Amino acid sequence: MTFGTRGDIQPYAALAVELARAGHEVVLAIPEQLTDLVPADLRTPENPSAPAGPRAPGPGAITVAPAGTHMLGLLRDVMPDLSGARDGLRTMSLMRAAMKDHLEETWRAAQCEPDVIVYHSKCQGAPHIAERLGIPAVLSIPLPFYTPTTAYPAPFFGGASFGRVGNRASYRANRLGNALYADMLSDFRQRIGLDGRVGRLQDPLVNPDGSPVDVLYPYSRHVLPVPPDYPSTAHVTGYWFLDSPADAVLSRDITDFLEADEPPVYIGFGSMGFGKGAEDRRAAVLEALERTGLRGIVATGWGGITPGAAADPRVLVIEGAPHDALFPHCVAVVHHGGAGSVAAGLRAGRPTQVVPFLGDQPFWGARLHELGVGPEPVPPRRLGRSLAAHLGQLVGTPAYARRAGEVAAGIRDEDGTAAARGILERIVDRWG
The missing domain is CATH 3.40.50.2000 (Glycogen Phosphorylase B;)
Incomplete structure:
Protein backbone atom coordinates (compact mmCIF):
# COMPACT_ATOMS: atom_id res chain seq x y z
CA MET A 1 0.00 0.00 0.00
CA THR A 2 1.37 3.39 -0.96
CA PHE A 3 0.09 6.81 -1.90
CA GLY A 4 1.39 10.01 -3.47
CA THR A 5 2.65 11.26 -6.79
CA ARG A 6 4.51 9.12 -9.30
CA GLY A 7 7.76 9.32 -7.36
CA ASP A 8 6.04 7.99 -4.23
CA ILE A 9 4.47 5.05 -6.08
CA GLN A 10 7.27 3.97 -8.40
CA PRO A 11 9.58 2.32 -5.81
CA TYR A 12 6.70 0.21 -4.50
CA ALA A 13 5.79 -0.86 -8.01
CA ALA A 14 9.42 -1.93 -8.37
CA LEU A 15 9.14 -4.04 -5.21
CA ALA A 16 5.91 -5.58 -6.50
CA VAL A 17 7.66 -6.53 -9.74
CA GLU A 18 10.54 -8.14 -7.84
CA LEU A 19 8.13 -10.15 -5.69
CA ALA A 20 6.01 -11.25 -8.66
CA ARG A 21 9.01 -12.32 -10.71
CA ALA A 22 10.17 -14.40 -7.75
CA GLY A 23 6.82 -16.25 -7.90
CA HIS A 24 4.90 -14.41 -5.19
CA GLU A 25 1.30 -13.21 -5.45
CA VAL A 26 1.07 -9.43 -5.12
CA VAL A 27 -1.77 -6.96 -4.63
CA LEU A 28 -0.62 -3.37 -5.13
CA ALA A 29 -2.95 -0.74 -3.66
CA ILE A 30 -2.27 2.51 -5.55
CA PRO A 31 -4.20 5.27 -7.37
CA GLU A 32 -5.73 4.18 -10.68
CA GLN A 33 -3.89 7.00 -12.48
CA LEU A 34 -0.59 5.14 -11.95
CA THR A 35 -1.59 1.61 -12.93
CA ASP A 36 0.72 1.92 -15.95
CA LEU A 37 3.72 1.58 -13.62
CA VAL A 38 3.01 -2.16 -13.42
CA PRO A 39 4.34 -4.04 -16.49
CA ALA A 40 1.47 -5.34 -18.60
CA ASP A 41 2.88 -8.90 -18.65
CA LEU A 42 2.60 -9.10 -14.85
CA ARG A 43 -0.70 -7.29 -14.36
CA THR A 44 -3.81 -9.40 -13.83
CA PRO A 45 -6.80 -8.55 -16.04
CA GLU A 46 -9.44 -9.12 -13.34
CA ASN A 47 -11.48 -6.25 -11.92
CA PRO A 48 -10.03 -5.30 -8.50
CA SER A 49 -12.92 -2.88 -7.86
CA ALA A 50 -15.42 -5.65 -7.19
CA PRO A 51 -17.28 -5.17 -3.87
CA ALA A 52 -15.51 -8.13 -2.26
CA GLY A 53 -12.11 -6.69 -3.12
CA PRO A 54 -9.41 -8.26 -5.26
CA ARG A 55 -8.97 -12.00 -5.29
CA ALA A 56 -5.44 -13.19 -4.70
CA PRO A 57 -3.63 -13.22 -8.05
CA GLY A 58 -1.82 -16.27 -9.31
CA PRO A 59 1.87 -16.80 -8.54
CA GLY A 60 4.03 -14.34 -10.40
CA ALA A 61 1.23 -11.81 -10.96
CA ILE A 62 0.25 -8.37 -9.67
CA THR A 63 -3.30 -7.20 -9.08
CA VAL A 64 -3.69 -3.43 -8.93
CA ALA A 65 -6.31 -2.46 -6.35
CA PRO A 66 -7.42 1.18 -6.73
CA ALA A 67 -6.69 3.15 -3.56
CA GLY A 68 -6.20 6.89 -3.28
CA THR A 69 -7.52 7.72 -6.75
CA HIS A 70 -9.75 10.52 -5.46
CA MET A 71 -7.03 11.87 -3.18
CA LEU A 72 -4.44 12.03 -5.98
CA GLY A 73 -6.98 13.74 -8.23
CA LEU A 74 -7.46 16.42 -5.57
CA LEU A 75 -3.72 16.98 -5.33
CA ARG A 76 -3.38 17.37 -9.08
CA ASP A 77 -6.34 19.74 -9.31
CA VAL A 78 -5.45 21.87 -6.31
CA MET A 79 -1.66 22.03 -6.11
CA PRO A 80 -0.99 24.14 -9.23
CA ASP A 81 -3.27 26.87 -7.83
CA LEU A 82 -1.83 26.96 -4.31
CA SER A 83 0.24 29.95 -3.25
CA GLY A 84 1.58 28.42 -0.07
CA ALA A 85 0.83 26.65 3.19
CA ARG A 86 -2.22 28.80 4.00
CA ASP A 87 -3.97 27.70 0.84
CA GLY A 88 -3.02 24.15 1.71
CA LEU A 89 -4.86 24.40 5.03
CA ARG A 90 -8.03 25.41 3.20
CA THR A 91 -8.04 22.07 1.40
CA MET A 92 -7.84 20.07 4.64
CA SER A 93 -11.55 19.22 4.79
CA LEU A 94 -11.44 17.92 1.22
CA MET A 95 -8.41 15.79 2.00
CA ARG A 96 -9.99 14.39 5.16
CA ALA A 97 -12.95 13.16 3.13
CA ALA A 98 -10.59 11.61 0.61
CA MET A 99 -8.62 10.03 3.46
CA LYS A 100 -11.77 8.26 4.67
CA ASP A 101 -12.27 6.88 1.17
CA HIS A 102 -8.65 5.73 1.14
CA LEU A 103 -9.06 3.82 4.40
CA GLU A 104 -12.01 1.91 2.98
CA GLU A 105 -10.17 1.24 -0.28
CA THR A 106 -7.12 -0.20 1.47
CA TRP A 107 -9.37 -2.38 3.66
CA ARG A 108 -11.04 -3.72 0.52
CA ALA A 109 -7.67 -4.28 -1.14
CA ALA A 110 -6.60 -6.45 1.78
CA GLN A 111 -9.46 -8.93 1.28
CA CYS A 112 -7.13 -11.31 -0.58
CA GLU A 113 -5.81 -13.41 2.33
CA PRO A 114 -2.39 -11.74 2.43
CA ASP A 115 0.62 -13.05 4.38
CA VAL A 116 2.09 -9.60 4.97
CA ILE A 117 1.28 -5.94 4.31
CA VAL A 118 4.02 -3.54 3.24
CA TYR A 119 2.89 0.05 3.57
CA HIS A 120 4.06 3.60 3.08
CA SER A 121 3.47 5.72 6.17
CA LYS A 122 0.83 7.75 4.29
CA CYS A 123 -1.37 4.63 4.34
CA GLN A 124 -2.34 5.00 7.97
CA GLY A 125 -4.96 2.27 7.99
CA ALA A 126 -2.43 -0.47 7.15
CA PRO A 127 -1.24 -1.43 10.66
CA HIS A 128 -4.84 -1.65 11.87
CA ILE A 129 -5.80 -3.81 8.90
CA ALA A 130 -2.85 -6.11 9.61
CA GLU A 131 -3.87 -6.36 13.27
CA ARG A 132 -7.40 -7.31 12.22
CA LEU A 133 -6.11 -9.96 9.81
CA GLY A 134 -3.51 -11.32 12.23
CA ILE A 135 -0.55 -10.78 9.91
CA PRO A 136 2.65 -8.68 10.07
CA ALA A 137 2.69 -5.11 8.81
CA VAL A 138 6.00 -3.76 7.53
CA LEU A 139 6.42 0.01 7.41
CA SER A 140 8.39 1.47 4.51
CA ILE A 141 9.53 4.94 3.48
CA PRO A 142 12.50 5.97 1.27
CA LEU A 143 14.11 8.20 3.91
CA PRO A 144 15.34 7.62 7.48
CA PHE A 145 12.22 9.09 9.00
CA TYR A 146 11.17 6.81 11.85
CA THR A 147 14.04 4.97 13.55
CA PRO A 148 15.71 7.20 16.18
CA THR A 149 19.47 7.66 15.91
CA THR A 150 22.10 9.90 17.40
CA ALA A 151 23.76 10.28 13.98
CA TYR A 152 21.37 12.90 12.56
CA PRO A 153 17.95 14.39 13.35
CA ALA A 154 14.66 13.36 11.75
CA PRO A 155 14.85 14.50 8.09
CA PHE A 156 12.04 17.05 8.37
CA PHE A 157 14.36 19.13 10.54
CA GLY A 158 16.70 19.67 7.57
CA GLY A 159 20.43 19.03 7.57
CA ALA A 160 21.37 20.63 10.91
CA SER A 161 22.55 18.55 13.86
CA PHE A 162 21.20 18.97 17.41
CA GLY A 163 23.87 16.86 19.04
CA ARG A 164 23.58 13.19 19.94
CA VAL A 165 20.79 13.62 22.50
CA GLY A 166 18.90 16.23 20.46
CA ASN A 167 19.14 14.22 17.25
CA ARG A 168 17.60 11.16 18.88
CA ALA A 169 14.92 13.21 20.62
CA SER A 170 13.83 14.80 17.32
CA TYR A 171 12.26 11.52 16.21
CA ARG A 172 9.54 11.88 18.84
CA ALA A 173 7.93 14.34 16.44
CA ASN A 174 7.07 11.38 14.21
CA ARG A 175 4.32 10.46 16.64
CA LEU A 176 2.44 13.56 15.54
CA GLY A 177 1.44 11.73 12.33
CA ASN A 178 -1.58 10.28 14.12
CA ALA A 179 -2.59 13.54 15.76
CA LEU A 180 -4.69 14.87 12.87
CA TYR A 181 -6.35 11.54 12.09
CA ALA A 182 -6.62 9.78 15.46
CA ASP A 183 -10.41 10.09 15.64
CA MET A 184 -10.82 8.95 12.05
CA LEU A 185 -8.53 5.97 12.62
CA SER A 186 -10.36 5.06 15.82
CA ASP A 187 -13.65 5.01 13.90
CA PHE A 188 -12.00 2.91 11.21
CA ARG A 189 -10.85 0.36 13.79
CA GLN A 190 -14.45 -0.05 14.94
CA ARG A 191 -15.60 -0.33 11.34
CA ILE A 192 -13.30 -3.32 10.70
CA GLY A 193 -14.06 -5.03 14.02
CA LEU A 194 -11.24 -3.91 16.33
CA ASP A 195 -11.47 -2.57 19.86
CA GLY A 196 -9.56 0.36 21.29
CA ARG A 197 -8.88 3.90 20.18
CA VAL A 198 -5.82 5.33 18.46
CA GLY A 199 -3.72 7.56 20.69
CA ARG A 200 -2.75 10.93 19.28
CA LEU A 201 0.90 10.29 20.13
CA GLN A 202 0.96 6.57 19.42
CA ASP A 203 4.43 5.21 18.59
CA PRO A 204 4.43 4.02 14.93
CA LEU A 205 7.33 1.65 15.66
CA VAL A 206 5.43 -0.47 18.20
CA ASN A 207 2.90 -3.16 17.25
CA PRO A 208 -0.32 -3.55 19.25
CA ASP A 209 1.25 -6.54 21.08
CA GLY A 210 4.26 -4.43 22.07
CA SER A 211 6.69 -5.97 19.56
CA PRO A 212 8.82 -3.71 17.33
CA VAL A 213 7.69 -2.85 13.80
CA ASP A 214 10.02 -3.84 10.98
CA VAL A 215 10.86 -0.93 8.67
CA LEU A 216 12.18 -1.10 5.12
CA TYR A 217 14.23 1.94 4.10
CA PRO A 218 14.74 1.87 0.32
CA TYR A 219 17.73 4.19 0.02
CA SER A 220 21.43 3.50 -0.43
CA ARG A 221 23.98 3.19 2.33
CA HIS A 222 26.41 4.77 -0.14
CA VAL A 223 24.33 7.95 0.06
CA LEU A 224 23.57 7.81 3.79
CA PRO A 225 25.52 5.30 5.91
CA VAL A 226 23.57 3.05 8.27
CA PRO A 227 23.93 4.41 11.83
CA PRO A 228 25.59 1.99 14.27
CA ASP A 229 22.71 2.42 16.73
CA TYR A 230 20.03 1.18 14.29
CA PRO A 231 18.17 -1.90 15.62
CA SER A 232 17.87 -5.13 13.65
CA THR A 233 14.30 -4.18 12.68
CA ALA A 234 15.53 -1.18 10.62
CA HIS A 235 16.49 -2.46 7.17
CA VAL A 236 18.37 -0.17 4.73
CA THR A 237 17.95 -2.16 1.53
CA GLY A 238 19.28 0.04 -1.25
CA TYR A 239 17.07 1.91 -3.71
CA TRP A 240 14.06 0.24 -5.36
CA PHE A 241 14.40 1.10 -9.04
CA LEU A 242 11.68 0.49 -11.61
CA ASP A 243 13.36 0.83 -14.97
CA SER A 244 11.43 1.97 -18.01
CA PRO A 245 10.44 -0.86 -20.36
CA ALA A 246 13.17 -1.91 -22.76
CA ASP A 247 11.14 -0.69 -25.72
CA ALA A 248 10.39 2.69 -24.15
CA VAL A 249 12.08 5.64 -25.83
CA LEU A 250 12.36 9.32 -25.15
CA SER A 251 10.10 11.49 -27.29
CA ASP A 413 26.27 -2.76 -6.98
CA GLU A 414 23.18 -2.92 -4.77
CA ASP A 415 19.95 -4.78 -5.49
CA GLY A 416 17.49 -3.09 -3.19
CA THR A 417 14.35 -4.90 -4.30
CA ALA A 418 15.98 -8.33 -3.96
CA ALA A 419 17.21 -7.41 -0.49
CA ALA A 420 13.71 -6.29 0.49
CA ARG A 421 12.19 -9.49 -0.88
CA GLY A 422 14.53 -11.59 1.24
CA ILE A 423 13.66 -9.60 4.36
CA LEU A 424 9.92 -9.96 3.74
CA GLU A 425 10.26 -13.70 3.16
CA ARG A 426 12.08 -14.06 6.47
CA ILE A 427 9.47 -11.96 8.31
CA VAL A 428 6.64 -14.12 6.96
CA ASP A 429 8.50 -17.33 7.87
CA ARG A 430 9.18 -16.00 11.36
CA TRP A 431 5.56 -14.95 11.82
CA GLY A 432 4.25 -18.33 10.71
Missing part, protein backbone atom coordinates in the same frame (compact mmCIF):
# COMPACT_ATOMS: atom_id res chain seq x y z
CA ARG A 252 11.39 12.63 -30.65
CA ASP A 253 11.73 16.27 -29.60
CA ILE A 254 13.95 15.23 -26.68
CA THR A 255 16.16 12.91 -28.74
CA ASP A 256 16.54 15.52 -31.48
CA PHE A 257 17.54 18.11 -28.88
CA LEU A 258 20.04 15.76 -27.23
CA GLU A 259 21.67 14.90 -30.56
CA ALA A 260 21.95 18.52 -31.71
CA ASP A 261 24.79 19.65 -29.41
CA GLU A 262 26.59 19.03 -26.11
CA PRO A 263 24.74 17.40 -23.19
CA PRO A 264 22.28 19.73 -21.43
CA VAL A 265 21.54 20.43 -17.78
CA TYR A 266 18.21 19.03 -16.60
CA ILE A 267 16.11 21.37 -14.45
CA GLY A 268 12.76 20.35 -12.98
CA PHE A 269 10.91 20.51 -9.68
CA GLY A 270 8.29 17.81 -10.22
CA SER A 271 4.99 18.47 -8.47
CA MET A 272 6.54 21.01 -6.13
CA GLY A 273 6.26 24.71 -6.02
CA PHE A 274 2.72 25.97 -5.61
CA GLY A 275 1.70 27.26 -9.02
CA LYS A 276 1.50 30.97 -8.22
CA GLY A 277 5.31 31.13 -8.11
CA ALA A 278 5.79 29.04 -11.24
CA GLU A 279 6.26 32.00 -13.58
CA ASP A 280 9.01 33.49 -11.40
CA ARG A 281 10.78 30.15 -11.28
CA ARG A 282 10.56 29.83 -15.06
CA ALA A 283 12.09 33.29 -15.50
CA ALA A 284 14.88 32.50 -13.04
CA VAL A 285 15.70 29.18 -14.73
CA LEU A 286 15.77 30.62 -18.26
CA GLU A 287 17.85 33.59 -17.15
CA ALA A 288 20.38 31.33 -15.39
CA LEU A 289 20.76 29.17 -18.50
CA GLU A 290 21.24 32.27 -20.66
CA ARG A 291 23.84 33.77 -18.32
CA THR A 292 25.86 30.54 -18.13
CA GLY A 293 25.51 29.68 -21.81
CA LEU A 294 24.44 26.15 -20.90
CA ARG A 295 21.96 24.09 -22.85
CA GLY A 296 19.01 23.01 -20.75
CA ILE A 297 16.02 20.68 -20.63
CA VAL A 298 13.42 22.28 -18.37
CA ALA A 299 10.63 20.03 -17.02
CA THR A 300 7.54 21.92 -15.92
CA GLY A 301 5.82 19.11 -13.97
CA TRP A 302 2.40 20.11 -12.64
CA GLY A 303 2.95 23.24 -10.64
CA GLY A 304 6.71 23.64 -10.48
CA ILE A 305 7.42 25.77 -13.58
CA THR A 306 5.08 27.54 -15.99
CA PRO A 307 4.90 25.60 -19.29
CA GLY A 308 5.51 27.02 -22.76
CA ALA A 309 8.28 26.85 -25.33
CA ALA A 310 11.44 28.87 -24.67
CA ALA A 311 12.59 31.51 -27.14
CA ASP A 312 16.19 30.28 -26.86
CA PRO A 313 16.79 27.27 -29.15
CA ARG A 314 19.36 26.01 -26.64
CA VAL A 315 16.55 25.35 -24.15
CA LEU A 316 13.87 22.66 -24.50
CA VAL A 317 10.81 22.91 -22.25
CA ILE A 318 8.97 19.63 -21.62
CA GLU A 319 6.30 18.47 -19.20
CA GLY A 320 8.40 15.53 -18.04
CA ALA A 321 10.30 12.41 -19.04
CA PRO A 322 11.46 9.17 -17.35
CA HIS A 323 14.46 10.10 -15.25
CA ASP A 324 16.20 6.78 -15.77
CA ALA A 325 16.09 7.32 -19.54
CA LEU A 326 16.91 11.05 -19.58
CA PHE A 327 19.43 11.70 -16.81
CA PRO A 328 22.32 9.66 -18.32
CA HIS A 329 22.22 12.02 -21.32
CA CYS A 330 22.60 15.15 -19.16
CA VAL A 331 25.76 16.76 -17.87
CA ALA A 332 24.13 17.59 -14.53
CA VAL A 333 20.70 17.68 -12.88
CA VAL A 334 18.84 20.31 -10.86
CA HIS A 335 15.73 19.25 -8.93
CA HIS A 336 13.74 19.69 -5.71
CA GLY A 337 15.49 16.94 -3.78
CA GLY A 338 12.67 14.41 -3.61
CA ALA A 339 13.89 10.94 -2.69
CA GLY A 340 13.10 9.52 -6.14
CA SER A 341 14.84 12.32 -8.03
CA VAL A 342 17.87 12.05 -5.74
CA ALA A 343 18.08 8.31 -6.43
CA ALA A 344 17.77 8.71 -10.20
CA GLY A 345 20.36 11.49 -10.43
CA LEU A 346 22.92 9.65 -8.32
CA ARG A 347 22.37 6.34 -10.10
CA ALA A 348 23.11 8.14 -13.38
CA GLY A 349 26.30 9.51 -11.81
CA ARG A 350 25.35 13.12 -12.41
CA PRO A 351 26.38 16.14 -10.32
CA THR A 352 23.28 17.39 -8.54
CA GLN A 353 21.96 20.77 -7.43
CA VAL A 354 19.04 20.59 -5.02
CA VAL A 355 16.42 23.36 -4.77
CA PRO A 356 14.45 22.18 -1.70
CA PHE A 357 10.85 23.24 -1.16
CA LEU A 358 9.59 21.26 1.83
CA GLY A 359 9.62 18.07 3.89
CA ASP A 360 12.76 15.96 3.64
CA GLN A 361 14.14 17.87 0.64
CA PRO A 362 16.43 20.20 2.68
CA PHE A 363 17.81 17.07 4.38
CA TRP A 364 18.72 15.43 1.07
CA GLY A 365 20.05 18.72 -0.30
CA ALA A 366 22.42 19.09 2.65
CA ARG A 367 23.40 15.43 2.43
CA LEU A 368 24.28 15.60 -1.27
CA HIS A 369 26.45 18.65 -0.70
CA GLU A 370 28.15 16.89 2.22
CA LEU A 371 28.61 13.85 -0.01
CA GLY A 372 30.47 16.03 -2.49
CA VAL A 373 28.23 15.60 -5.54
CA GLY A 374 27.01 19.20 -5.80
CA PRO A 375 26.92 22.73 -4.35
CA GLU A 376 24.94 23.84 -1.31
CA PRO A 377 21.16 23.78 -1.74
CA VAL A 378 19.47 26.87 -3.22
CA PRO A 379 16.17 27.93 -1.60
CA PRO A 380 13.44 28.56 -4.22
CA ARG A 381 13.12 32.19 -3.18
CA ARG A 382 16.79 32.76 -4.13
CA LEU A 383 16.69 31.19 -7.58
CA GLY A 384 16.80 34.55 -9.36
CA ARG A 385 19.87 35.69 -7.42
CA SER A 386 21.80 32.44 -7.07
CA LEU A 387 20.93 29.83 -9.71
CA ALA A 388 23.35 31.04 -12.40
CA ALA A 389 26.32 31.00 -10.01
CA HIS A 390 25.35 27.56 -8.72
CA LEU A 391 24.98 26.19 -12.25
CA GLY A 392 28.48 27.41 -12.99
CA GLN A 393 29.81 25.58 -9.95
CA LEU A 394 27.76 22.47 -10.68
CA VAL A 395 29.11 22.02 -14.20
CA GLY A 396 32.51 23.62 -13.71
CA THR A 397 33.73 21.65 -10.69
CA PRO A 398 35.28 18.34 -11.83
CA ALA A 399 35.25 16.98 -8.27
CA TYR A 400 31.45 16.93 -8.29
CA ALA A 401 31.33 14.76 -11.40
CA ARG A 402 34.07 12.47 -10.10
CA ARG A 403 32.38 11.97 -6.75
CA ALA A 404 28.98 11.42 -8.39
CA GLY A 405 30.53 8.66 -10.48
CA GLU A 406 31.91 6.97 -7.37
CA VAL A 407 28.54 7.07 -5.62
CA ALA A 408 26.83 5.73 -8.75
CA ALA A 409 29.16 2.72 -8.82
CA GLY A 410 28.18 1.83 -5.25
CA ILE A 411 24.48 2.22 -5.97
CA ARG A 412 24.67 0.01 -9.05
